[in-house]
Amino acid sequence: MFLAELGDKTQLATLLLSAQSGRPIPVFAGAALALISTSLVGVLLGQWLSRHVAPRTLERLAGSLMLVLGLWIGGRALLHLLMTN
Numbered sequence: 001m002f003l004a005e006l007g008d009k010t011q012l013a014t015l016l017l018s019a020q021s022g023r024p025i026p027v028f029a030g031a032a033l034a035l036i037s038t039s040l041v042g043v044l045l046g047q048w049l050s051r052h053v054a055p056r057t058l059e060r061l062a063g064s065l066m067l068v069l070g071l072w073i074g075g076r077a078l079l080h081l082l083m084t085n
Helices: 009-021 024-052 055-084
Strands: none
Touching: 009 024, 024 055
């Protein structure tokens, strides 16, 4: 997880916030609490889904969601490139 999170937008935002505020400890505490909170939501939602949705269906839904998000983000990026040129 540590390696996967390196360089993501949250890390970059905390880097900038810490640099701007000059208060690294409160920024660290806030970022840590945010990560813990989102992880807790993910764990609880995953636990609930595992009780109510078949594993195969859950895999298909997750795959479909990733595909849709990838196409949407890719389409927006392509549109942005076309608009700037």
